[in-house]
Amino acid sequence: MNGELTVGERLVRGNPGEQIFAFAAKIYPICRSITGDGVRKTLRAIRSHIDLDIHEVPTGTEVFDWIVPPEWNVREAYIRDQRGRKIVDFADSNLHVMSYSIPVHRWISLAELKQHVYTLPDQPDLTPYRTSYYAENWAFCMPHRLLESLSDGRYEVVIDSDLSSGSLSYGEYLHKGETDEEFLLSAHICHPSLANDNCSGVALLTHLAKCMTGLRTRYSYRFLFAPGTIGAITWLARNEGQVKHIKHGLVVSMVGDGGGPTYKKSRRGDAEIDRVLAHILRHCGLKPTILDFSPYGYDERQYCSPGFNLPVGLFQRSQFGQIPQYHTSADNLDLIAPDHLAKSYRIIAETIDILENDIVYRNTNPKCEPQLGRRGLYGAIGGDKDAAGANMAMLWILNLSDGRNSLFDIAERADLPFALVRKTAQLLHRNGLLARRDDEKPRTT
Amino acid sequence: MNGELTVGERLVRGNPGEQIFAFAAKIYPICRSITGDGVRKTLRAIRSHIDLDIHEVPTGTEVFDWIVPPEWNVREAYIRDQRGRKIVDFADSNLHVMSYSIPVHRWISLAELKQHVYTLPDQPDLTPYRTSYYAENWAFCMPHRLLESLSDGRYEVVIDSDLSSGSLSYGEYLHKGETDEEFLLSAHICHPSLANDNCSGVALLTHLAKCMTGLRTRYSYRFLFAPGTIGAITWLARNEGQVKHIKHGLVVSMVGDGGGPTYKKSRRGDAEIDRVLAHILRHCGLKPTILDFSPYGYDERQYCSPGFNLPVGLFQRSQFGQIPQYHTSADNLDLIAPDHLAKSYRIIAETIDILENDIVYRNTNPKCEPQLGRRGLYGAIGGDKDAAGANMAMLWILNLSDGRNSLFDIAERADLPFALVRKTAQLLHRNGLLARRDDEKPRTT
Amino acid sequence: MNGELTVGERLVRGNPGEQIFAFAAKIYPICRSITGDGVRKTLRAIRSHIDLDIHEVPTGTEVFDWIVPPEWNVREAYIRDQRGRKIVDFADSNLHVMSYSIPVHRWISLAELKQHVYTLPDQPDLTPYRTSYYAENWAFCMPHRLLESLSDGRYEVVIDSDLSSGSLSYGEYLHKGETDEEFLLSAHICHPSLANDNCSGVALLTHLAKCMTGLRTRYSYRFLFAPGTIGAITWLARNEGQVKHIKHGLVVSMVGDGGGPTYKKSRRGDAEIDRVLAHILRHCGLKPTILDFSPYGYDERQYCSPGFNLPVGLFQRSQFGQIPQYHTSADNLDLIAPDHLAKSYRIIAETIDILENDIVYRNTNPKCEPQLGRRGLYGAIGGDKDAAGANMAMLWILNLSDGRNSLFDIAERADLPFALVRKTAQLLHRNGLLARRDDEKPRTT
Structure with a gap:
């Protein structure tokens, strides 16, 4: 042991920031949702780095109180005016179509169109990100300034989408350690072209899993790449008997911006992961925010539901909902940077280092x-x-x-x-x- | 249950502030002490609203370490100068005579008179409130400016009082709920013409008891109107076996001014009543003060004595002793207002609402x-x-x-x-x- | 008991400040170290006041992980220049020789001399205090300004010291109380001419022990005057079976300056001594500092080692290392004063008073x-x-x-x-x- 590098020290060798950024940039353009080919494409991209197990769970499968929904895919979508000019086009940005929009092809008035358009009047140049997974509806999203510029008249709205029986996809990778005790690392993969939320988290965990390959560790490390909410619920429903092995866990999202860092404690509030993250953030040289658990956020909501109550916290840089770019087209590759990704990565590597080496x-x-x-x-x-x-x-x-x-x-x-x-x-x-x-x-x- | 009003919502219907103020104004002129006809008159006034049980406990009855004192009544009392002019007259204000003054009728010098006069040099226009229940003495109370204006000469002092075997009176009203568990609400009735301390508390609890009539409640509600200290001690001595039913309790006094609100915790410090009042006051829109228990105050001193240690706190607006009008003639009807009484009432109704509806x-x-x-x-x-x-x-x-x-x-x-x-x-x-x-x-x- | 003085009240009679100061001044000039004749001379001075047991523990005795070192004594020591002028002389101040310097007598260059001189560049007029108990070495200490003034040339360095088999000396005094439960009071006696650190502590405890003679007390009081670290370790090794009687303890050092007071808690953190000192200091009228335990300081390091974990805290005025005079020639009799010593003494007397009288x-x-x-x-x-x-x-x-x-x-x-x-x-x-x-x-x- 003397003079050998620790797990944490091995994990941070090389140039993690550049590599994580490159992979985030690679998966950024893909149109993801809670199901569909974009999710599969993303999982295959991850599999090009690690030996990922990709699971497909059929539409209609019951998972606790939920049912796996129909699979959604979009071929094309746009709004065209009477002169044939495209106002917005899904091909330009997948944010323009509300996720899970049902198919539509009609000529409608501006007034009716406005019933189906989301904008951000306070951020008039940005396109919002909107979803409607479980209520049948269709809508476009665009800059408020663009909507305001539209003249009266009729518009052709086309969403050539597909909502049909298929499956929900998620990926899982287990790094086996010396014990069955697990550290769960979970990133949601359901957001489309939003760089920080959550291409950053997906790319960070992919890099971490890759770097962990071949390392001897005490804990086993389970990496989960799944759509938010329904994906975590599906995984929990299919692995109910296994979760007792989870001793520590982190949900990882929005780790590429320069804010925070932010840690939201598990429901337990005094789990070892809570204490360790608080310690690391206190010594990290930035201005950290430590939040008590609350039942709103990412998939820690499911891991910390009362029937599981797992020791899983949420690690982020800026806190969700607290920066103006959140859930808008401004959450693009300009918002994230290799340096920030590297710092986030080092914090997680240090977490692992503490847990691996916490000897009495x-x-x-x-x-x-x-x-x-x-x-x-x-x-x-x-x-x-x-x-x-x-x-x-x-x-x-x-x-x-x-x-x-x-x-x-x-x-x-x-x-x-x-x-x-x-x-x-x-x-x-x-x-x-x-x-x-x-x-x-x-x-x- | 759906759509039905809760107990707390039912209690606050109507115009509680005006009604409480009107009753406080009605009982304000009565000369009360720890015994005597003024107490009985007050209890009868309460009984005109609720089905009050009035108890009489004979002089000489032993109650724990105490003995019920002789009953005190005053027919008339004044100071007259040599020219026959009345300097102060009990008929003008019952504060002019120290409570439990023994009878006296003498001509005395100004110097000797001054031995028997209480004033407030720092508040020279106000008459103080003074008592001497257990030490035989007599005294007058008057504005300092008036005392200063008296010229040398002889003065006739007359206190036509009666200190003789009689009884101590208190009133009790029990609203029966679905369980034997009790909420004790206690107001002292021994102060004479002091509006806030405690005509306000007596009137608030009378109105609360009245509004509670006919309501289905989980808890039983015991309302106690008794003289301070000796009254609470007498009640505890006569109900020693019953106090185990008390799950929550509040002493209510000085609830008509615009200060506070103030809550002093029970001796336990973490009783449910302590947590609930802290919660309500934190959300009440005013600037509350939450005090730790101390053994000085009102009848929570007795309820929280170590042999009982009941979960009983003290609810007030301004804290006793902390406003200049406290225990002076300025504690008159101008100090209290319907709005303040209504707000105090709503806080107690909300307390009841939480306790009634605190389901797991x-x-x-x-x-x-x-x-x-x-x-x-x-x-x-x-x-x-x-x-x-x-x-x-x-x-x-x-x-x-x-x-x-x-x-x-x-x-x-x-x-x-x-x-x-x-x-x-x-x-x-x-x-x-x-x-x-x-x-x-x-x-x- | 009625009207009798308490132990604490008896202890503070007379003029403790003047008496403690006089004794501190008496022992100030003696050259002490962790062994040697200066220690013995100091212990004999204490014995002139109280019935002190003086123990001698031979060089080479094993005490836990340590071995009692050779005894060190100095006959004379100086640096002389080529013209025969003494630059520094041990006879002027025993701080000029690093404690435990081995013998030396050589002519050396200024460059080589500088390898064996300690100064304080930031406090150029002060001589530092330095020791090298367990690494064989020799050095002089002097003001930085003096070193800077030396011209090139050769210098005669003489340290006529003796490092040979002998013994380590410490003194112990037990005031027997009604019970076997002990209050340990411990002062280190290894520092040479430093008035506050720790002539002040030695003198205070000597006076306390003297005043305690003949008093009836509940606790037994054990006074220990021993060299720092090795002395406390030696005492603990020789009294391992007895320490279970220690219910409270204080290490006393630097109690003559006007700073603080400072109390560093025992490792337990909530021992009665910790609570009592915090209470006294909160009411003492000065601006106290209460520190959590840390394993750096004086002999509480040994008493609070994990194998003993005794309830022993550290009482000081200024905290060690926190004043500019600390471990320099400025820690002389001007730094301490009878008033400060008296105040420190009263704080310890009050501590004893609380512990003696803490009845349920x-x-x-x-x-x-x-x-x-x-x-x-x-x-x-x-x-x-x-x-x-x-x-x-x-x-x-x-x-x-x-x-x-x-x-x-x-x-x-x-x-x-x-x-x-x-x-x-x-x-x-x-x-x-x-x-x-x-x-x-x-x-x-």
């Missing part, structure tokens, strides 16, 4: 301090006002390693970065001043 | 969220930034209804008004998404 | 308040706005004396000074309103 040591000389100086571990010249700082991690670890505190517990009480505590503990362990708790299996990298 | 539901679909949209319960158009707010109560209730959280627990954790949580829960219940806990008897209005 | 009483009339007025215990005239304050201690004691709260618990919840609570409880006890808990042995003064 026992001080082998619990009565009084051991003589560190004799072992060359301590500033040799006493009386120096400044020597104290450098030795604090050693003193804290020795003082608290009474068999009840893990390294993470110590890092929290001492308010020291975990990595410093881990490295110092390894030094003390090598010097025989710490022993592993007998009843604990070794956790190695 | 169970989410019937605990695994993942139920599909609200299918039931028409959810904003049908996804992606709208603002739809979230309206649905939060539903999501919180479903998430927390795991059998351990009551509606009030949910309102607290979600920081939502209880009424919204209650109404939303009823909606979910009607839709089959919530069930009552099996072991719980229904609580209806 | 039981209210003999737990149901409702007892009638205090009848017993002359209560303001006889009701209605006075200001009477409340004076009676609060009585009301709090009666309300909380349910057998679960000690007087100190009551003082904390009521936020009243302990002395007021104690005196008031004695008054109530004399009046039969409080009884001692049956299962408790009397604690008398």
Whole structure:
């Protein structure tokens, strides 16, 4: 173990920001929804990096209180005016069509058209993102300024969509560790051309899974790429007996912008994942926001429903709904950047590093301090006002390693970065001043 | 239950502020003390509204460490100067005579008179309120300016009072609910012409008891109108075996001014009444003060003595002793107003509403969220930034209804008004998404 | 007990500040280290006041992970220039020689000399205090300005020191109380001419032990005067079976300056000593600092090591390392003053007073308040706005004396000074309103 890199250190080698950005950019143009060929295309893109299992769940399958809906696909869609000019075209941006719009082909008045158009009057140049999965309807989305510019007259509306029996697709990848205990990492894949929400999360987790290949880990890591809500519900319904293995979990979304970071705690509020993320964000050099659990958000809603109550939190940069680009055409590739993606990635790698290395040591000389100086571990010249700082991690670890505190517990009480505590503990362990708790299996990298 | 008014909603119908004020004004002129005909007259006035039981406890009765004192009545009292002019007259204000003054009829010097006069030098135009229940003495109270204006000479002092064997009077009214569990509402009736302290409290509770007549409630409501300290002690001594039924309680005093509101917690500090009042006051739109228990105040001192330790708090607008009018002649009808009384009344009605309706539901679909949209319960158009707010109560209730959280627990954790949580829960219940806990008897209005 | 002085009151009689200062000044010039004749001379000076047991532990004795080092003594030491002028001389200040310097007598260049000189560039007129107990080395300490003024050339360096087999000396004094439960008071005696750190602590505890002689106390008081770290470790190793008697403890250092006061909690964080010091400091009229435990500081590091975890905190005025004079020649007799020493002494006397008198009483009339007025215990005239304050201690004691709260618990919840609570409880006890808990042995003064 001495001198070897930890799991977390191995994960961050290379140039993760550029690679994550490139993959996000690659899947950005695809038209996704909660079902359909865009989802499959996205999953196949992920599979080009990792050995992803792609599951297809037929329309009509009952999953708890829900039913897998018909599959939706769009061939083309546009609005044309009387002079034949296309006002908006699905080919330009898949945001122009409300997701799950039923087929339509009619000439209608401007007044009627306005009944089927969503805009953002406060952000008149942006196109909103809208869905109507479970209420049969059709609509277009466009900039408010464009709608305002339309003159009276009749318009041809065409949505050549398909809502028919098919299946819901999701992808799953399991990195097997030394134990059955799992860390769940989940990203929704149902949003169309929105870069931050959630091409960023899909790309980050794909890269993480890829980097994890071949690493020895204590935990098993389950990566889930599924449509929001119905996808997580479907997965939970099909894996009800397995969720007991989930010891930690993160929903990952909107991780490419420069805001936050933001962590929303699990419903439990004091799960280890909650404590670890709070610790990392406190030491991350940015201005983090730690939120208590609330039942609104992403798929942590399902993982934290009372019948499961899993220790799964939500990691984001900016908080959903809190930036003006949210759910608009401004959530494009300009909103995300390799540096931000890399920072988000490092935070998750550090989370993994803490959980993998959170050992309980026992001080082998619990009565009084051991003589560190004799072992060359301590500033040799006493009386120096400044020597104290450098030795604090050693003193804290020795003082608290009474068999009840893990390294993470110590890092929290001492308010020291975990990595410093881990490295110092390894030094003390090598010097025989710490022993592993007998009843604990070794956790190695 | 659907569409029916709750207990709290029924209680606030009509024009409570005006009615409470009118009754406070009616009993304001009466000379009350801890015993005597003024107390009886006040109790009879209450009995003209509700079916009050009036109890008489003879002088000399032992009540715990105390003995019911002689009964005190005053026929007339005044100070007259040598020219026959009355300086102060009990007929003008019963505050002019210290309560429980022994009889006196003498001519005395100004110097000696000053030994028997209380004034407020810092508030020279006001007459203070003073008592000497258990130390034999006599005194007058008057404005400091008036005392200063008196010239040397001799003065005739007359207090034609009576301190003799009689009884202590108190009134009690029980509204019977579906259970034996009681909510105690207690107001002291021993203060003479002080409008806020406590004609306001007596009138508010009288109106509440009147409005409660005929309502079906879960709890039984015990209204106690008794002299401060000795009255509460007497009641506790005579009802020692019954107090175990008291699940919640409020002492109500000084509820007619525009200050506060103020809530002083019970000795327990975390009783349900403490949590409920804190919740209501936090959402009441005024600037509330929540005080920890202290053993100084009104009759919560007795209810919260260590041998009883009942969950009884103190509800007031301004805190006792914290306004300049406190215990002076300025605590008159100008200090109280129908609007303030109505607001105080509504706060107590809301307290009752929460306690009556604090049900524990169970989410019937605990695994993942139920599909609200299918039931028409959810904003049908996804992606709208603002739809979230309206649905939060539903999501919180479903998430927390795991059998351990009551509606009030949910309102607290979600920081939502209880009424919204209650109404939303009823909606979910009607839709089959919530069930009552099996072991719980229904609580209806 | 009535009218008798408490232990704490007896301890503060006389003129403690002047006496403590005089003794601190007497031992200030002695050259101390962790061993040697200076330590012995200091212990003999203490023994001139109290019946101190002086222990000698031979060089080479194993104490837990440590070994008692050789004994160090210095006959003379200086630096002389080519013209025979002494640059620094141990005879002027024992700070000029790094503690535990090995013998040396050589002529060396200025460049080489600088390798063996410590200065404080930011405090150029002060001489630092430095030690090298366990790494063989030699060095001088001097003002930076003096070092800068030295011209090139050769210098004669002489340290006529002795590092040879001998012993480590420490002193111990036990004041026997009525019980075996101990209060440990510990001061380090290893610092040379530093007045605050720790002539002040040694002198304070010597005075305290002297004043305690002949007093009847509940606790036994163990005073320990030992070199820092190795002395505390040696004492713990030789008294391992006895430490279970230690119920409270304080390390006392730097108690003569005008800063703070500062209290660093024991590792437990909620020991009675931690709560009591926090209470006293909150009411002491100065601006206290309460620190959580950390494993850096004085001998609380050893007492609070995980194998002992004793309830021992650290009491100081200014916090170590936080004042510019710390570990420099400016920590001289000008830094400490009789008034500050007296204040520190009173704080420790008050600590003892609380612990000696922290009785659990039981209210003999737990149901409702007892009638205090009848017993002359209560303001006889009701209605006075200001009477409340004076009676609060009585009301709090009666309300909380349910057998679960000690007087100190009551003082904390009521936020009243302990002395007021104690005196008031004695008054109530004399009046039969409080009884001692049956299962408790009397604690008398």
